Amino acid sequence: MLAALQLFLDKRQADGLLRQRRLLDSPQAEHIVANKQAYLSFCSNDYLGLANHPALISAMQQAAGDSGVGSGASNLITGHHRYHDDLERQLAAFVGRPAALLFSTGYMANIGVLGALVGRGDAIFADKLNHACLNDGSYYSLASFHRFAHNDVQALEALLKASTAKHKLIAVDAVFSMDGDLAPLTEYLQLCERYDAYLYVDDAHGFGVLGEHGQGSLNHLGLNSPRIIMMATLGKAAGVAGAFVAAESVVINYLIQTAKSYVYSTPAPPALSATLSASLKLIEQGDELRTHLYGLIAYFKMHLNCQKWRLLPSDTSVQPLLVGSNQAALALSAHLQAAGILVPAIRPPTVPVGTARLRISISAAHSLEDIKKLLQAIHQAESELPP
Numbered sequence: 001m002l003a004a005l006q007l008f009l010d011k012r013q014a015d016g017l018l019r020q021r022r023l024l025d026s027p028q029a030e031h032i033v034a035n036k037q038a039y040l041s042f043c044s045n046d047y048l049g050l051a052n053h054p055a056l057i058s059a060m061q062q063a064a065g066d067s068g069v070g071s072g073a074s075n076l077i078t079g080h081h082r083y084h085d086d087l088e089r090q091l092a093a094f095v096g097r098p099a100a101l102l103f104s105t106g107y108m109a110n111i112g113v114l115g116a117l118v119g120r121g122d123a124i125f126a127d128k129l130n131h132a133c134l135n136d137g138s139y140y141s142l143a144s145f146h147r148f149a150h151n152d153v154q155a156l157e158a159l160l161k162a163s164t165a166k167h168k169l170i171a172v173d174a175v176f177s178m179d180g181d182l183a184p185l186t187e188y189l190q191l192c193e194r195y196d197a198y199l200y201v202d203d204a205h206g207f208g209v210l211g212e213h214g215q216g217s218l219n220h221l222g223l224n225s226p227r228i229i230m231m232a233t234l235g236k237a238a239g240v241a242g243a244f245v246a247a248e249s250v251v252i253n254y255l256i257q258t259a260k261s262y263v264y265s266t267p268a269p270p271a272l273s274a275t276l277s278a279s280l281k282l283i284e285q286g287d288e289l290r291t292h293l294y295g296l297i298a299y300f301k302m303h304l305n306c307q308k309w310r311l312l313p314s315d316t317s318v319q320p321l322l323v324g325s326n327q328a329a330l331a332l333s334a335h336l337q338a339a340g341i342l343v344p345a346i347r348p349p350t351v352p353v354g355t356a357r358l359r360i361s362i363s364a365a366h367s368l369e370d371i372k373k374l375l376q377a378i379h380q381a382e383s384e385l386p387p
């Protein structure tokens with residue numbers, strides 16, 4: 001087996017697909033120290049610049065002082081602390097749903113929720129560009145799994161029409177993590193009503209950024225329905241860690257009994273929840289941050305003037321510059337890195353073969369100066385790299 005593993009690694013290296021971890025020696029921020037070098041970074045999902053916010057650092061220090069550092073037991077034994085409970089109620093109120101449930105990570109939430117809500121005899125309908133953990137949750141659920149072309153409402157409707165499944169669940173990213181575009185959730189909700197289906201929305205990249213006061217993609221689109229089960233992660237715009245699911249109380253009560261990644265797992269430390277309560281306040285009061293962020297995104301899109309590579313259509317923090325081949329994407333990323341700017345090259349299997357790209361992630365922590373530096377470096381790379 002070990003020889004087979006080595007063979008796999010050698011092939012990944014030869015194909016330009018070997019992933020390397022960078023060693024970070026600074027907090028996550030727009031200026032980071034990675035592999036002992038200082039960089040201007042467009043890599044993080046910390047879209048509001050909260051991951052290193054002084055108010056949140058002191059909230060975590062203080063909460064650790066009065067609640068300790070570990071949860072110590074699973075939620076259904078003695079692990080469910082008042083800080084967890086407070087945060088769940090605050091999150092539910094913030095997104096305008098009856099109830100919410102915390103998970104340690106978004107990955108655990110998707111696996112737990114899909115595994116609990118549907119099973120044999122049921123069906124999940126999923127966008128082909130969904131995040132990997134929605135796929136994993138779907139396989140794990142044992143429901144039949146139907147994928148449709150990216151944002152293709154008609155293809156989805158044909159699948160729903162043909163389905164004889166007992167329960168039908170449409171599961172999609174709200175903002176696609178490697179593309180930055182939004183799912184047509186309004187149309188999906190109409191299909192749910194027409195075909196008695198439910199909508200599971202993963203808002204990892206919309207929560208905190210889109211909608212009134214950062215309530216997320218559903219609020220941005222004016223959607224609310226008992227048919228919607230929303231999930232959002234708390235390690236991206238919220239700047240900390242974890243995830244929550246918000247839905248009708250019956251759904252949340254059912255998940256508390258049956259979502260295995262909830263029941264059989266130790267919750268994140270209560271101090272993280274207290275920190276997230278403070279983060280939620282900053283998100284709610286963060287209209288200026290969001291206005292600054294949207295300004296930077298608009299400036300970047302307006303001033304990027306590039307023939308060789310194409311910016312995919314996105315109005316969110318995720319701005320993908322489509323390059324094509326793995327090697328060309330790596331070369332562009334390396335060229336920017338030599339200029340002191342980190343932008344990750346995203347390659348298969350994270351994105352479809354032949355669509356390797358630079359995933360430029362813009363944060364409210366960036367300044368206009370930072371965006372200008374990035375633009376200049378991309379324009380310079382275009383003139384200096386071989387065609």
Ligand SMILES: *Cc1c(COP(=O)(O)O)cnc(C)c1O
Nearest residue numbers: 105106107131173177204233235
């Ligand atoms: C990051 C991400 C997740 C996973 O969330 P974690 O909290 O990082 O485990 C799930 N879904 C989407 C769309 C994501 O981008």
